[in-house]
Amino acid sequence: MAYDKFTVLKSTAVPMPIENVDTDQIIPARFLKATERKGFGDNLFRDWRYNSDNTPKKDFVLNNPIYSGKILVGGKNFGSGSSREHAAWAIYDYGFRCVVSSFFADIFKGNSLNIGILPVTVSEAFLDKIFKAIEANPNTELEVNLPEQSITILATGESEKFDINNYKKHNLTNGYDDIDYLQAMKDDIRNFAQGSIY
Amino acid sequence: MSKIPATLFDKVWDAHIVRSIPDGPDVLFIDRHFIHEVTSPVAFLGIESRGIPVLYPERTFATADHNTPTIHQDQPVKDPLSAKQLAALSGNAQKYGISIWALGSPKNGIVHVVGPENGITLPGMTIVCGDSHTSTHGAFGCIAFGIGTSEVEMVLASQCIMQPKPKKMRITINGKLGKGVLPKDVALYMISQITASGATGYFCEYAGEVFENMSMEGRMTVCNMSIEMGARGGMIAPDETTFSYVKGRDKAPKGEAWDKALAYWKTLKTDADAVFDKELVFDAANIEPQITYGTNPGLGTGITNTIPKATDVKDGEASYKKSLTYMNFEEGQPLLGKKIDYVFLGSCTNGRIEDFRAFAQVVKGRKKADNITAWLVPGSHIVEEQIKKEGILDILNEAGFELRQPGCSACLAMNDDKIPAGKYAVSTSNRNFEGRQGPGARTLLASPYVAAAVAVTGVVTDPRELLGEG
Numbered sequence: 001m002a003y004d005k006f007t008v009l010k011s012t013a014v015p016m017p018i019e020n021v022d023t024d025q026i027i028p029a030r031f032l033k034a035t036e037r038k039g040f041g042d043n044l045f046r047d048w049r050y051n052s053d054n055t056p057k058k059d060f061v062l063n064n065p066i067y068s069g070k071i072l073v074g075g076k077n078f079g080s081g082s083s084r085e086h087a088a089w090a091i092y093d094y095g096f097r098c099v100v101s102s103f104f105a106d107i108f109k110g111n112s113l114n115i116g117i118l119p120v121t122v123s124e125a126f127l128d129k130i131f132k133a134i135e136a137n138p139n140t141e142l143e144v145n146l147p148e149q150s151i152t153i154l155a156t157g158e159s160e161k162f163d164i165n166n167y168k169k170h171n172l173t174n175g176y177d178d179i180d181y182l183q184a185m186k187d188d189i190r191n192f193a194q195g196s197i198y
Numbered sequence: 199m200s201k202i203p204a205t206l207f208d209k210v211w212d213a214h215i216v217r218s219i220p221d222g223p224d225v226l227f228i229d230r231h232f233i234h235e236v237t238s239p240v241a242f243l244g245i246e247s248r249g250i251p252v253l254y255p256e257r258t259f260a261t262a263d264h265n266t267p268t269i270h271q272d273q274p275v276k277d278p279l280s281a282k283q284l285a286a287l288s289g290n291a292q293k294y295g296i297s298i299w300a301l302g303s304p305k306n307g308i309v310h311v312v313g314p315e316n317g318i319t320l321p322g323m324t325i326v327c328g329d330s331h332t333s334t335h336g337a338f339g340c341i342a343f344g345i346g347t348s349e350v351e352m353v354l355a356s357q358c359i360m361q362p363k364p365k366k367m368r369i370t371i372n373g374k375l376g377k378g379v380l381p382k383d384v385a386l387y388m389i390s391q392i393t394a395s396g397a398t399g400y401f402c403e404y405a406g407e408v409f410e411n412m413s414m415e416g417r418m419t420v421c422n423m424s425i426e427m428g429a430r431g432g433m434i435a436p437d438e439t440t441f442s443y444v445k446g447r448d449k450a451p452k453g454e455a456w457d458k459a460l461a462y463w464k465t466l467k468t469d470a471d472a473v474f475d476k477e478l479v480f481d482a483a484n485i486e487p488q489i490t491y492g493t494n495p496g497l498g499t500g501i502t503n504t505i506p507k508a509t510d511v512k513d514g515e516a517s518y519k520k521s522l523t524y525m526n527f528e529e530g531q532p533l534l535g536k537k538i539d540y541v542f543l544g545s546c547t548n549g550r551i552e553d554f555r556a557f558a559q560v561v562k563g564r565k566k567a568d569n570i571t572a573w574l575v576p577g578s579h580i581v582e583e584q585i586k587k588e589g590i591l592d593i594l595n596e597a598g599f600e601l602r603q604p605g606c607s608a609c610l611a612m613n614d615d616k617i618p619a620g621k622y623a624v625s626t627s628n629r630n631f632e633g634r635q636g637p638g639a640r641t642l643l644a645s646p647y648v649a650a651a652v653a654v655t656g657v658v659t660d661p662r663e664l665l666g667e668g
Contacts, residue, residue: 019517020394020494024631029610033265033279035239035286047633052619075517077395080428080494081631082610083330084237085346106364106398106430107330111346165362167222177348182225182356183250185217189227189358192216193254197459198229198323 003116005175009098009144010154012069015134016061021074022081023108027090029082040086041093062094066138073130074101079108088112098144100151102127113168114177120144120151126160129153146173203469206435207366207401210341210466214324216358223360229323231258231353232309233296235265235280235287236612237328241351242290250355252294257357259318260291260298263308265612268575268602271301280613294354307578307604310334310546314418315580317447321436321463326353331546331628333424336433337417338440339466341401343431364430365475367400368468371408373482378662380556381416382548382626382645384408385423386488386498391480393512394496398428400476403468408482409434414443415552422547423628426495435467487661489533490630490643492521497630501648501660505531524632525640526620533642533658540623541572541653542635543646544602545609548626549577551584553646558593560650560664566598567656573615574599575607597654611636624652 031043049060056063072091078101079087088111091099097117102124104112112119122130133140133153141154146169152159164172171177182189204212217225233241238260245252252258265280275281284301291298299306305316310331313319321339326332330344349359369388389396402424409417417434424432441460444450451459490498491505497513499506505522507529508515522528543549543557554576566572574594576582582604585591591601608615609627611634617623619638626649630641644652647661654664 017516018520019514022494022629022631024610024629024634028633028637029612030637032236032612033277033283035282036243037240047637052637075514077398077428080394080398081330081425081629083328083332083344083346085240085328085348088346103395103398105395105428107344107346110361111348114346114348165222167219167360178352178360179244179248179250179355181360182352182358185225186253186356188216189225189253189356192227193357196227196229197462198320 006172011071013071013073013142014067016074017131019075020077023087026087040090044090044094071098072096076103080105083107085111120162203472205468205472223362225358230325232327233260235262235283237347239286241347244351252354254357255295258296261309262301264606266301266605268605268607271603308546311577317450322466330425331422333431334418334422336421336431339436364401367476368403368474369478370406371480372406375482380645381419383488385420387485389427389496390498394494395428400429402429402432404434415550436463493632536658538624538652539621540617541649542608542625544575545627547628554585556646557650558590561597562593564654569656572653575602576604578604608635
């Protein structure tokens with residue numbers, strides 16, 4: 001599915017300094033009963049965001065109007081658990097384009113890259129700086145620069161580099177996905193399949 | 199020149215590389231692709247909108263499991279959204295010529311149970327499914343892992359996925375497991391030792407006497423839980439136990455094809471001197487029956503222990519305290535004697551015949567505790583039939599338990615099998631996340647022995663007290 005190209009993103013950020021945010025929290029299983037990819041943002045963090053009578057929980061960060069932006073900053077081991085891509089869809093549909101953490105679960109990271117969300121892994125020290133900067137001023141802007149592979153706290157100029165392989169970087173900056181690539185190598189795949197013992 | 203020593207993982211991975219992209223992922227050929235109703239509909243919409251056919255429909259197998267009801271399966275599914283997803287799966291399977299075991303089929307069941315029991319899963323394969331517990335199939339020496347829906351679309355379109363090669367870890371456990379200790383306890387013990395994220399970025403091989411002496415059902419339980427320590431997958435070298443399990447199954451090779459395959463499968467083991475990025479060693483003697491008390495699978499301990507203090511756990515203090523608040527537990531509280539409301543036996547982790555045998559062994563001659571609601575859900579119709587054939591159903595009924603029909607059920611509570619808010623459930627499934635078994639539900643993960651001991655006493659009980667001598 002096509003997604004917006006990602007180059008440089010300058011935005012305020014939403015802080016969520018909780019470890020082990022699993023995909024059941026990002027989107028509970030009972031909201032996976034769709035046959036189309038739409039509307040998942042409404043149920044992002046459903047049980048942390050709403051009471052059982054569907055009234056918003058006042059102390060949850062997404063319900064606090066002082067925080068907003070296209071960047072979500074999470075604690076260590078973000079996106080653990082289920083492989084549901086719906087978690088990444090919900091984050092994208094809500095309006096985030098980038099998630100920052102000191103550590104991502106593998107499947108969540110792959111799913112994000114595949115749908116045009118940039119997962120940025122920073123050191124624990126830098127993550128702490130981001131949380132502190134947002135705590136001091138919720139209007140703190142971050143700049144995520146994919147071509148330069150850097151993330152900067154604009155107010156202080158503090159910056160850190162992040163890793164991403166060239167293939168995925170190229171895809172994200174151009175809005176390509178893996179199927180475009182795989183379609184172009186079908187002959188190789190057919191040849192390979194002929195040698196399969198299974 | 200002598201060959202560079204390779205790990206089991208290297209051998210299987212390298213045998214499936216169609217292309218390596220410099221400073222990018224490998225393009226891996228996928229031998230088997232399993233699909234279910236929840237993570238596949240959007241993938242089919244994707245190939246449809248691109249106008250791409252399914253490249254090798256005979257390599258994909260569909261089963262309905264995630265939101266199927268576990269009672270009255272002969273009647274129409276009441277929930278319209280679930281019914282629509284199930285219809286989409288059947289419709290897509292029919293349209294693209296993919297074989298399907300839909301709800302009502304005698305071979306229907308949980309994807310990670312029906313794959314192995316029908317010989318679709320074979321040693322040395324690459325296997326993917328839009329479900330993180332695909333790691334289960336690693337029990338057969340497969341590279342098997344969960345994928346997202348974009349990747350499901352990729353596999354339908356090209357029979358390949360693109361993955362950077364993960365790092366390699368080996369966990370070795372030698373010695374003999376003690377009385378009352380099951381493969382689930384081994385899995386929960388490992389996760390508690392290395393945390394829920396300790397193996398992220400790695401593919402894990404399990405080695406040593408404990409795994410060599412384990413049945414295929416037990417190996418599947420262990421490999422299933424690999425994802426709960428963050429590993430993309432786990433695998434165990436195929437051996438005689440594997441080969442005798444596979445031989446004769448419906449879709450396993452026969453005759454000459456079997457001999458040829460077997461000769462290859464026997465080469466699938468880690469060479470002496472092969473190097474891992476990380477090696478961990480545990481002692482079987484240190485593993486007692488386990489139970490979790492927190493909201494990630496790493497927060498578990500021996501059943502006779504107390505809940506650790508925040509200062510003694512590897513998770514951050516704030517996250518740990520949030521976890522205990524959700525569970526309404528306190529630091530230092532004992533687990534034994536804690537009153538429980540629900541028991542769930544089932545799931546792709548512990549929904550196989552051995553799990554029901556273990557449960558029956560404990561409840562035989564005893565009665566279900568009055569305060570317990572028990573949901574016993576076989577992993578497939580084949581397991582269900584075996585339960586009846588072996589007389590296990592009679593033992594269960596005699597003790598006041600009923601058997602439900604196969605499916606994922608209360609493991610993720612997509613159907614009506616939801617634990618009510620605030621209630622405690624001892625579950626043989628794989629995740630104790632907040633709300634996993636229903637909004638507000640509190641889950642303690644454990645083995646079938648522990649689940650059975652709880653089911654007949656109504657409280658957290660050490661199963662060793664109920665198991666006979668020997």
